[in-house]
Amino acid sequence: xxxxxxxxSLLNFSYSGKLEVKEGWVRPAAKGMNTxxxxxxxxxxxxxxxxxxxxxxxxxxxxxxxTFKKDGMMGMRHIEAIPVSANSTLEFKPGGYHVMVMNLKxxxxxxxxxxxxxxxxxxxxxxxxxxxxxxxx
Amino acid sequence: xxxxxxxxxPLTIFFVFLLTGxxxxxxxxxxxxxxxxxxxxxxxxxxxxxxxxxEKTVVLGFIYTHCPDICPMTTHNINLVKKELNKTGAxxxxxxxxxxxxxxxTPAVLKEYAEVRGxxxxxxxxxxxxxxxxxxxxxxxxxxxxxxxxxxxDSDTSYFYIHTDRISVMDPDGKIRxxxxxxxxxxxxxxxDINRIR
Numbered sequence: 001x002x003x004x005x006x007x008x009s010l011l012n013f014s015y016s017g018k019l020e021v022k023e024g025w026v027r028p029a030a031k032g033m034n035t036x037x038x039x040x041x042x043x044x045x046x047x048x049x050x051x052x053x054x055x056x057x058x059x060x061x062x063x064x065x066x067t068f069k070k071d072g073m074m075g076m077r078h079i080e081a082i083p084v085s086a087n088s089t090l091e092f093k094p095g096g097y098h099v100m101v102m103n104l105k106x107x108x109x110x111x112x113x114x115x116x117x118x119x120x121x122x123x124x125x126x127x128x129x130x131x132x133x134x135x136x137x
Numbered sequence: 138x139x140x141x142x143x144x145x146x147p148l149t150i151f152f153v154f155l156l157t158g159x160x161x162x163x164x165x166x167x168x169x170x171x172x173x174x175x176x177x178x179x180x181x182x183x184x185x186x187x188x189x190x191x192e193k194t195v196v197l198g199f200i201y202t203h204c205p206d207i208c209p210m211t212t213h214n215i216n217l218v219k220k221e222l223n224k225t226g227a228x229x230x231x232x233x234x235x236x237x238x239x240x241x242x243t244p245a246v247l248k249e250y251a252e253v254r255g256x257x258x259x260x261x262x263x264x265x266x267x268x269x270x271x272x273x274x275x276x277x278x279x280x281x282x283x284x285x286x287x288x289x290x291d292s293d294t295s296y297f298y299i300h301t302d303r304i305s306v307m308d309p310d311g312k313i314r315x316x317x318x319x320x321x322x323x324x325x326x327x328x329x330d331i332n333r334i335r
Contacts, residue, residue, distance in 0.1 A: 027205070027209050028253050028254050028255075029205075029209075029250075029253060030246075030249040030250060030252075030253040031249075033202060033203065033246075033249075033250070034203055034204070034205040034295075035205050035209075036205040036206050036209075060290050060291055061288065061290045063288070065205075065206075067206050067207060070299060072301070073281055073283070073299045073300055073301055073302070074207045074299065074300060074301075074302045074320070075285045075286075075297070075298070075299030075300070076205075076206065076285065076286065076297055077286060078286065078288075094206060094210050094320070095206065095207070095210070095320060095321065098205070098206050100205050100206075101205070102205075102288065102290055102295065103290045103291070103293075103295070107253055108253070109253055110255065134213055134254070135213065136213075136217065
């Protein structure tokens with residue numbers, strides 16, 4: 001009986017589902033300016049992961065940031081790495097975590113798309129193409 | 138002679154109160170009616186604010202164009218309100234965003250900011266100006282913008298603000314009568330208040 005339970009728990013522990021980046025989108029912005037990349041990370045595995053960084057050739061600098069509220073005002077701070085819990089969805093959304101895309105090399109207009117590579121501690125690199133749009137479009 | 142007794146039902150009082158309450162304008166939050174701020178629009182023309190928008194109800198946002206998250210949401214919210222009110226032919230309402238980062242937000246930068254978002258600057262005005270003039274306007278509207286993080290990109294230092302997140306509604310006399318959190322404003326509530334104020 002004990003051996004059976006140990007086997008079951010091992011099977012459960014070693015099960016590795018997919019980690020997916022979904023529903024990505026980018027706000028329109030002009031060349032030389034900044035914008036934000038939003039998405040959901042669906043971690044369907046039993047193993048926690050960490051998003052370490054994000055890259056894109058569309059901008060000179062790409063960083064993960066968090067919007068915060070202080071004394072009734074809004075600000076942003078750079079985040080080095082963000083944990084992604086097992087069997088959970090982590091949202092990068094307006095007013096929360098977002099990927100700041102700074103000093104754009106070209107105009108980003110509605111209908112265009114931008115490629116991003118997200119680097120995870122365990123899942124490795126995940127590359128996605130995000131449409132440029134406004135929420136509600 | 139038959140005596141007629143008038144009895145006012147409590148519900149009647151409630152509905153009268155409700156109706157008068159709904160139709161009256163919200164109280165003045167900031168009075169700019171005697172102010173004259175000299176600002177510049179996206180065509181580099183001088184704009185006297187709020188004088189040049191007299192007889193219009195102004196939906197007013199405060200932004201800076203280097204902001205990647207909050208200010209674009211404020212701009213987008215105002216633009217969605219504009220689209221909604223345009224459907225009703227509300228020609229007595231106009232839309233304005235004022236930059237609190239005049240050093241970087243030149244008329245040309247503001248024009249690009251609007252154009253890349255498909256915003257027509259003849260209907261939705263983006264204003265900047267002299268730093269001291271902008272500071273004076275921000276103070277009168279109780280808007281704060283403090284320097285926050287700086288980031289070096291290609292040896293250029295870029296800075297960000299910690300700032301008030303605000304959309305205001307100003308009546309045709311230059312009196313601000315309603316304020317909302319700009320990035321997350323409830324557009325239905327905003328439109329309802331605009332219709333009470335205009």
